[in-house]
Amino acid sequence: MTTKPPAEPFGARLRAAMDDRGPLCVGIDPHAALLESWGLDDDVAGCERFARTVVEALADRVAVLKPQSAFFERFGSRGIAVLERTVAEARAAGALVLMDAKRGDIGSTMAAYAATYLDPASPLFSDAVTVSPYLGYGSLRPALDLARESGTGVFVLALTSNPEGAEVQHAVRADGASVAATMLGHLREENAGAAPMGSYGAVVGATLSGSLAAAKADLAINGPLLAPGIGAQGATAADLPKVFGAAVRDVVPNVSRGVLRHGPDAAALRASAERFADEVREAVAGAA
Numbered sequence: 001m002t003t004k005p006p007a008e009p010f011g012a013r014l015r016a017a018m019d020d021r022g023p024l025c026v027g028i029d030p031h032a033a034l035l036e037s038w039g040l041d042d043d044v045a046g047c048e049r050f051a052r053t054v055v056e057a058l059a060d061r062v063a064v065l066k067p068q069s070a071f072f073e074r075f076g077s078r079g080i081a082v083l084e085r086t087v088a089e090a091r092a093a094g095a096l097v098l099m100d101a102k103r104g105d106i107g108s109t110m111a112a113y114a115a116t117y118l119d120p121a122s123p124l125f126s127d128a129v130t131v132s133p134y135l136g137y138g139s140l141r142p143a144l145d146l147a148r149e150s151g152t153g154v155f156v157l158a159l160t161s162n163p164e165g166a167e168v169q170h171a172v173r174a175d176g177a178s179v180a181a182t183m184l185g186h187l188r189e190e191n192a193g194a195a196p197m198g199s200y201g202a203v204v205g206a207t208l209s210g211s212l213a214a215a216k217a218d219l220a221i222n223g224p225l226l227a228p229g230i231g232a233q234g235a236t237a238a239d240l241p242k243v244f245g246a247a248v249r250d251v252v253p254n255v256s257r258g259v260l261r262h263g264p265d266a267a268a269l270r271a272s273a274e275r276f277a278d279e280v281r282e283a284v285a286g287a288a
């Protein structure tokens with residue numbers, strides 16, 4: 001299956017969606033516990049019903065849907081087939097799809113990961129993908145280049161929402177820059193001159209109040225900042241201005257379990273996403 005490549009770069013498409021729908025990103029994470037609480041079996045059929053329900057409830061109203069690949073992969077090839085259909089249906093219904101796959105490898109293998117998510121000929125073609133720079137930022141080049149070519153985006157892990165991330169991300173290089181600040185610096189260069197916003201984003205947890213200063217991280221990268229951690233991980237929309245300061249307008253706040261726990265009723269899922277969206281709008285407006 002070949003999808004028509006998007007006419008505009010991801011950064012421009014994302015900014016337009018954020019302006020039109022608000023910046024909220026809702027996760028599609030078919031956890032076993034959520035399937036159970038929705039009255040579904042923890043199998044591939046349950047996974048498909050779950051994902052389709054989220055897409056039908058939210059793809060026409062939130063800016064971004066973020067399937068967490070791991071929860072589909074656990075069902076093997078049939079789970080991946082469900083993921084393919086989920087991505088296609090979400091995109092067809094109007095949401096941008098950010099595939100949370102956190103891939104990272106040596107460049108030659110990275111090229112295959114890039115083709116999987118960012119080549120319009122792939123059945124898993126998505127608007128953007130998350131990647132891990134643990135093999136060095138340069139190893140991500142095939143994904144960065146293919147994203148430019150195919151009008152898609154790449155989100156690089158910089159300061160993750162989990163407390164364990166600090167031991168790697170706050171580590172300081174010989175020149176005094178933290179690893180996180182180094183990644184943000186690379187992304188700033190990648191996005192230089194792009195308008196209204198570059199297509200190369202960073203993942204920066206909404207849970208990080210207090211620890212950004214420790215990483216001496218400058219979040220002004222002229223690109224989107226995916227902020228997971230709201231809801232189940234304890235952060236709230238009100239934390240966003242504290243964590244992101246002037247960069248708060250570039251933040252794409254992610255909520256997964258915080259919304260998904262309200263299913264399977266579509267109206268309840270929509271109401272929950274709307275509540276989070278309102279809280280985000282209020283927090284961002286208050287930061288003006």
Ligand SMILES: O=c1ccn([C@@H]2O[C@H](COP(=O)(O)O)[C@@H](O)[C@H]2O)c(=O)[nH]1
Pocket residue numbers: 027029068100159160161162203204205228229230231232233254255256257258
């Ligand atoms: O730093 C990171 C990067 C990614 N994630 C992912 O986001 C969602 C969060 O789910 P919640 O249910 O809202 O906690 C999940 O898919 C993670 O893998 C993250 O949490 N932190």
